[in-house]
Amino acid sequence: MRRVRSIAGDSVNLLLYRELERCDDATEEVLWRLNPELAEWGSILPAGVWVVLPEVDSKPVAPTPVSAWD
Incomplete structure (x- = not known):
């Protein structure tokens, strides 16, 4: 898992x-x-807070749009 610091x-x-x-x-x-x-910390984080990021695969695949003509 990766750790990052927040920005103000x-x-x-x-x-x-x-x-x-x-x-x-x-x-x-x-x-x-x-x-x-x-x-x-509330809804806005101050600068320098260490945050552990979750491991995720990739961007979620967007669902195929439904067309009225299908």
Whole structure:
């Protein structure tokens, strides 16, 4: 697992998107389970907080759009 430091003004979603290029609910849930102490900081993290990132495969595959003409 990889550890990163937050930048001043980071939210969990912003940090996930910057580091993993995704911020879906499943990834965020795993991040909170790995870092329960983050809740102490509130919704905006100060600079320098160590965060353990979850291991994820790749970007989620976008579902095939449904067309009215199919």
